[in-house]
Amino acid sequence: MSQEPKLPDVDRDTPNAARMYDYLLGGSHNFAADRAATERIKADMPWFPEAARANRYFLNRAVRFCVGEGIDQFLDLGSGIPTAGNVHEAARRLDPGARVAYVDNEPVTVASATALLDGDPHATITAADLRDPDAVFAAPGVRDLLDLSRPVALLTVAVLMFVPDEDDPAGILRRYRSRLAPGSIHVLTHGTADHDAEQVRSLTNVYRTTANPAVARTKAQVAELFGDTELVEPGLVDATDWRPDDHGSSAQHRGYWAGAGRIA
Structure with missing residues (x-):
């Protein structure tokens, strides 16, 4: 039985x-x-909590879509802690052999995920900065788990708002997609101020006091992050409106643009 990990030294006050x-x-x-x-x-x-849950429900629907398209490998960047509604559980409900490489750079997240995934040969957590694709692909938890000669689902869900323009998020994503086989799918959500500018301004002001300042982007800016991928139906929409199910379309938007683009 795995032991609870000793948490690394972290700044608990930030x-x-x-x-x-x-x-x-x-x-x-x-x-x-x-x-x-x-x-x-x-x-x-x-x-705000409903927005987070809507984003999580979208992630589960997108994972199921990818499995339905024949994809059994997932690279989850900025994954967070793989707790309730995580990628490997969602994928394995349809494909028990699905493989998931989680990547995050937050020490508590990595330590906690290491314990949660202990003994799972088909799911890993890698401590790396998503802004360095070469380091991510070279990490054993990614390199030894994923077969890049076959399609992979690249997941960038609610993480790119923490990559500022000066770090060139579109260029970073191009580098990831260039390493993936045709038929791979890029799944993305991104926070926006298109609907609630004043409230989102308040949100970004709070995030400026955290370790992860956030930037909200417009629908057009989010669309650019998909590069030359082909968006699958229904395109780039509010997270609640992307192939809705029981947690589906709502008259209330949730502040995340969401979509999936197929890599040629």
């Missing part, structure tokens, strides 16, 4: 986006500072 997201989803891998920052956002955006 909120972190991965741990804040864990708190929003009802997880326990977060600190008081993460909870306090999240509550400040909720004061101006009471629907």
Whole structure:
């Protein structure tokens, strides 16, 4: 039986986006500072937890779509802690042999995921910065798990808002997609201020006090992140409107543009 990992030395007083997201989803891998920052956002955006859940529901639908397209390998960048509604469980409901390489750079996330995935030969967690594709692909947890000669689902869900323009997120994504086989699918969500500019401005002000300043992007800017991939139906839409199921389309948008692009 695996032991709970000894958490690495971390700054518990500075909120972190991965741990804040864990708190929003009802997880326990977060600190008081993460909870306090999240509550400040909720004061101006009471629907912030619903937005996080809508994003998570989209992720599950997108994973099921990818498996339905014959993809059994997933590279999840900025994955967070793979707790409830995680990628490997969603994929394996349809394909028990699905492989998932999680990547994150937050120490508590990596330590917690290491324990959660202990003994799973087909799921790994890699400590790496998604802004360095070469390091990600060279990491044993990615290199030894994924067969890049076959299609892979590249997941960048609710993470690119933490990559500023000066780091060239579109260029980073091109480097990832260039390593993937034709038929691979790029799944993406991104926070936006297109609907609630004042509330999202308040959100980004809070994130400026965290380890992960956030940038909201317009629908046109998010569309550019897909590069030359071919968006599958229904295109780039609110997360609640992408192939909805029981948690499906709602009259209330949730502030995330979402889509999936096929790599030729």
